[in-house]
């Protein structure tokens with residue numbers, strides 16, 4: 433057995449590229465967009481509960497945040513599929 437390389441199933445799942453700065457940048461952008469979207473939804477719910485102000489004013493901002501999140505997700509997936517990282 434000396435010198436024989438044993439490949440475990442978990443090792444087979446490792447990506448070819450251990451770290452990719454672009455992948456991390458795209459993932460961070462997706463996380464930021466998700467956080468922004470969630471924050472706006474929370475603010476809208478708070479406005480509804482408190483009956484203070486115009487809670488419908490959040491609709492456009494939430495829609496824009498969803499679009500940004502969707503684009504960030506697509507960019508991340510596209511990069512990972514193309515780059516293999």
Ligand SMILES: [Zn+2]
Nearest residue numbers: 452455515517
């Ligand atoms: Zn990459």
